[in-house]
Amino acid sequence: MIAAGWIYWLLGGFFFLVGVQIALDRMHPRRWTTAAFWCLFGASICAGDAVPSWLLGAVVIVTALLAGVGLTGRGTVATTSEAQRQASAARTGNLLFVPALTIPFVTVLVVLVAGRLSFNGRALIAAGSQTLVGLGVATLAALAAGWMLLRPKQPAVALIEGRRLLEAIGWAAMLPQLLATLGLLFTQAGVGTQVGIIVQHLVPEDSRVLAVIVYAAGMAGFTLIMGNAFAAFPIMTAAVGWPILVRHFGAHPAPLFAVGMLAGFCGTLCTPMAANFNLVPPALLEMRDKYAQIKVQIPTAIALFAANVALMSIVPFL
Amino acid sequence: MIVLLGVLLVVIGFALRVNPLLVVTVAGVVSALLGGLSPLHILEAFGSGFAASRSVTLAFVVLPVIGLLERYGLQQQAKALVSKAAKLTAGRLLLAYLLFRQVTAALGLTSLGGTPQMVRPVIYPMAEGAAMRSYGDVADAVTETLKAHAAAADTIGAFFGEDCFVAIGSVLLIAAYVDANYHLKLDALQIALWAVPTAIAAFLIHGFRLLRLDATLTKLQ
Numbered sequence: 001m002i003a004a005g006w007i008y009w010l011l012g013g014f015f016f017l018v019g020v021q022i023a024l025d026r027m028h029p030r031r032w033t034t035a036a037f038w039c040l041f042g043a044s045i046c047a048g049d050a051v052p053s054w055l056l057g058a059v060v061i062v063t064a065l066l067a068g069v070g071l072t073g074r075g076t077v078a079t080t081s082e083a084q085r086q087a088s089a090a091r092t093g094n095l096l097f098v099p100a101l102t103i104p105f106v107t108v109l110v111v112l113v114a115g116r117l118s119f120n121g122r123a124l125i126a127a128g129s130q131t132l133v134g135l136g137v138a139t140l141a142a143l144a145a146g147w148m149l150l151r152p153k154q155p156a157v158a159l160i161e162g163r164r165l166l167e168a169i170g171w172a173a174m175l176p177q178l179l180a181t182l183g184l185l186f187t188q189a190g191v192g193t194q195v196g197i198i199v200q201h202l203v204p205e206d207s208r209v210l211a212v213i214v215y216a217a218g219m220a221g222f223t224l225i226m227g228n229a230f231a232a233f234p235i236m237t238a239a240v241g242w243p244i245l246v247r248h249f250g251a252h253p254a255p256l257f258a259v260g261m262l263a264g265f266c267g268t269l270c271t272p273m274a275a276n277f278n279l280v281p282p283a284l285l286e287m288r289d290k291y292a293q294i295k296v297q298i299p300t301a302i303a304l305f306a307a308n309v310a311l312m313s314i315v316p317f318l
Numbered sequence: 319m320i321v322l323l324g325v326l327l328v329v330i331g332f333a334l335r336v337n338p339l340l341v342v343t344v345a346g347v348v349s350a351l352l353g354g355l356s357p358l359h360i361l362e363a364f365g366s367g368f369a370a371s372r373s374v375t376l377a378f379v380v381l382p383v384i385g386l387l388e389r390y391g392l393q394q395q396a397k398a399l400v401s402k403a404a405k406l407t408a409g410r411l412l413l414a415y416l417l418f419r420q421v422t423a424a425l426g427l428t429s430l431g432g433t434p435q436m437v438r439p440v441i442y443p444m445a446e447g448a449a450m451r452s453y454g455d456v457a458d459a460v461t462e463t464l465k466a467h468a469a470a471a472d473t474i475g476a477f478f479g480e481d482c483f484v485a486i487g488s489v490l491l492i493a494a495y496v497d498a499n500y501h502l503k504l505d506a507l508q509i510a511l512w513a514v515p516t517a518i519a520a521f522l523i524h525g526f527r528l529l530r531l532d533a534t535l536t537k538l539q
Contacts, residue, residue, distance in 0.1 A: 008372055011379045045372055053365030054358055060368045061343060061361070068340030080389050089391030089398060096395045100387055100439050103380055107429040131429060132373055135380070142383045150390050161385025166378065171339055176374040178342045181367030182328075185346045188363060189321045189353025225325050230488065234495055242500055254504055257492045258481070258512035265477045272332055276374050277477075279338075281433040281469035285442060292466040293473070300474060300524045307519040315512070 004129035007136035008045050015042030018163045022075060030073035037066045038166075041174055064178055067171035077164035092149065099146035103138045110134030165284070172283040172290075176276035183226050192231065195222055196239040203240050208249045212313045215240040219260055220267035220305060227273025229264030236260070251316035259315070263308040269301040270294060324349025380434050387439060396440050397447030407452060408445045408464060409531035412471045415441055416528065419475025420521060424482035431472050442468040449535060459538040467531060471524070478520035481513035489513075 019038030022028050028035075040063040044056060066072060080088070089096065115130035117123075125133050143158060154160070166173065186192065199218045204210045215236055222232035241260060245251040268274045272294065282290045289295075324345045331341030350360045384392075400406060422430045430436070445464045449456050456464075480486045484506045493506045 004373075007376065007379065011372075011376055014379065014382060044368060045375065048372060049366075049369045051365075053363075053369065054361040055365065056369060057361035057363065057365030060364050061347075064339045064343045068337050068343060070337065080391075082394075085389070085391035085394045087391075089395040092390060092395070094395065094399065096387060096390065096392045097440070099383060100392055100435075103383065103435045104430045104432075108427050111429065132376060134429065135376060139379050139383060142380070143386075146383055146386050150386065152386070152389075157389065158382040158386040161389050162382030163385075165381040165385045165388075169378070171337070173375065173378060175338055175342070177368055177371045178339060178346075180371035180374060181364055182342050182346045182349075184367040184370075185350045185353075185355075185360075185363050186321075186324065188355065189324065189349040191321050191325060191349065191353075194319060194322055225328070230491055233488075233491065237495070238499070242496075246500075253496060253500075253502055254508040255512040257496060257504075258489075258509040259516060261488050261492055262478070262481060262513060262516045265481075268477065269474065272338070273328070275338070276377075277473050281437065281472070282466070284433050284438055285465040285469060287462055287465050289462065289466075292462060293469045296466045296470040297474065300470075300520070300527060303523045304478075304516070304520055307523070308516055311515055311519075315515075 002124060002129075002133055003126045004132040004136075005048075007132055008048055010136060010139070012042040012044070012046030014159070014162060015039075015045060015166070017159055018042070018166050021160070021163050022167075025075050028073065028075040030071060033066055033071040034073055034075070037063055037072045037171070040066075060178075060181075064174060067174065072171055074167050074170055077160060077167065079161065079164055095149055099142045099149060102142040102145050103135075106138035106141050107131065107134035110137050168286050169280065169283040172275065172279055175279060179227055179273055179275050183228060183231055186226065187231065192222075192235040195225075196235045199236065199239045203244050205244070205248070208245075208317070209313050211240065211244050211249065213309055215245060215260060216263040216305065216309050216312060219264035223264040223267030224271045225273065227268065227271055227275065229261055229268055232264050232267075233257075233261055236264075245316070249317070252318075253316075256312060256316040259308050259312045263305060263312070266301040266305040266308065269297040321349055321352050323352060377432055377434050384434060384439050392439050393443035396443035397450065400444040400447035401451050403448075404451075406448050407532045408448045408467075408535060409528045411445050411448050412441075412467055412531065413525050413528040415468075416471045416475045416524060417521065419472060420479035420517060423476050423479030424517065426480075426483040426485060428476055428480050428486075431476060433469060433472060437468050437472050441472070452532075453535075453539045457539050460535050463531075463535065463538060467528070471528065474520060474524050478513075478517045482510050482517050484510045486510075 015038050019035045023035035044059050111130045111134045203214050218236040219232050223229045246253055278294050282293050327345040419431045445468055489506050489509050492509050493504050496502050496504050
C-alpha cells in the first residue's frame with residue numbers, strides 16, 4: 001500500500017534546499033532570516049506528526065513570526081533572458097508542453113487507474129491519498145520528462161528555478177496552512193457556536209424568503225470569516241437550515257443544502273482568508289495588487305449569490 | 319461573545335494590511351486564550367493543525383519542474399502558439415478555459431487545473447499572447463488584468479464544477495453531516511445534481527463578463 005508520507009518529504013526537502021541556497025547567497029537582502037524561514041518551514045512539513053505536536057506548534061509559530069514581523073526578503077535568482085527563452089522556445093517547439101501537461105494528466109491517470117487497483121485485497125494507494133500520491137508521481141515523471149527533453153548543463157537547475165518561483169511567492173506560501181490552523185482554533189474556542197446563536201436570533205419565524213436569505217447570507221458571511229464553506233455548513237444548518245427551513249417551512253433537504261453550500265462558495269470567492277485560492281495565485285503570478293483576483297471575483301460572486309438565493313427560495317419548496 | 323474578538327482581530331488586521339502571517343498567528347493565540355485553552359494546548363493546536371493541513375501546500379511541489387520549463391521558454395511557446403489562432407481573443411480564450419475547468423471538475427478531474435501547474439505556465443501566457451496579437455506590446459495594466467482574470471477563471475471554474483461530482487469533499491460532507499445529525503438518508507447523487515443549476519448560472523454570469531473583457535482591455539491599452 002502506498003501512503004502519502006513520502007510526498008511531504010519531497011515537498012519539505014524542496015523547501016529546505018531553497019533555504020540552503022539562500023544561506024549560500026551572499027547578495028540576499030535578508031540572508032539568514034529568510035534561510036531560516038524556509039529551512040524551518042521545510043523541516044516542519046517533513047516532520048509532520050512524527051514529532052510531538054507542541055514542539056511542531058512552537059516551531060510553526062516561530063517560523064510564522066519570522067516572516068510576520070518582516071524579517072524575510074526576496075533574493076534575485078539568475079535565469080535566462082527573454083531573448084534566450086524565445087530562442088529556446090523556437091528550438092524546442094511544442095514539445096515543451098509535454099512535461100508541463102504530464103503533471104495534470106499523470107495525476108488524473110494515477111487517481112483513476114492506480115486508485116482502483118488492489119493487491120492481495122488491499123488497495124494499492126491508501127484511501128484518501130490518491131490525489132496526493134498522483135501529484136507526487138506526476139511531478140517526478142514531469143521532472144524526468146523535462147530532463148530528457150532539455151538536458152540542462154547544470155544538474156541542480158530545477159532546484160534553482162524552483163527557488164526563483166518559491167521566492168516569488170514568499171511567505172504567502174505558509175498562509176494557507178496557518179489559516180487552516182486558525183480555523184481549528186476558532187472552532188475549539190467556540191466561535192462557531194457563538195455565530196450560530198447570533199444568527200438564530202436574526203431569523204424571522206414568519207417569512208420563508210427572509211429565512212432563506214438569512215441561511216444563504218449566513219453561509220456566505222461565515223465563509224468570509226473562516227475562508228472555508230465547510231466550516232460554515234454545520235453551523236448554519238444547525239441554526240437555520242434544519243430547524244427553520246426544513247422542519248418549520250417544509251423545505252426539501254437535498255436542493256436546500258446543495259445550493260446552501262454553493263452560497264457559501266460565493267463567500268469563498270471574496271475573502272483573503274481563502275488564501276490558497278485567492279492570495280497564493282496573485283503571489284505566484286507576481287501581480288502588483290495582491291487583492292486583484294478577489295476584486296475580479298466579487299461581481300461574479302454577488303450575481304451568483306443572488307441566483308442561489310432565488311434557487312433556494314423556489315426549488316426546495318416545489 | 320468574547321471569543322469573537324479573535325475574528326475582529328483578523329478583520330482589522332487584514333483591513334489595515336498588516337502582514338497576514340502575523341495577524342493570523344496573533345488572532346489564533348488570542349482566540350484560544352479567550353476560549354480558555356492553556357498555552358500548551360495552544361502549541362499543540364498549532365502543531366496538529368499544521369500537520370493535518372499539509373496537503374494545501376502540496377501544490378508547490380511542482381515548482382521546480384515549472385521553473386525548469388520556464389527557463390527554456392515554456393511561456394514564450396504558449397504565447398507563440400496562440401498568436402497563430404486568428405479569432406482567439408484573450409476573453410474568448412479564458413471563456414474556453416472556464417468551460418474546460420468546469421466540465422473536467424464536474425467529472426472529478428479537479429487536478430487538471432490550478433495556478434502552479436496550468437495558469438502560470440500555460441493559460442496566462444496564452445491570454446497574453448492573444449492580447450499581443452490584438453495590441454502589439456501590451457500595457458502593464460493589461461498584463462495585470464489578464465493575470466487576475468486567468469486566476470479567477472481557474473478558481474470559479476473549479477468551485478462551480480467540482481460540486482456536480484458525487485465523490486467530492488463538499489458533497490460528501492453534506493450527506494455525512496445531515497445523515498449523522500438528522501437521520502436522513504440523503505443520496506450524494508441528488509446533492510451533486512442540485513449543484514448543476516448553480517454551475518450553469520456561474521458559467522453564464524462569469525462567461526458574460528469574460529466576453530466583455532476584450533472591450534475593457536482595449537480601454538486599458
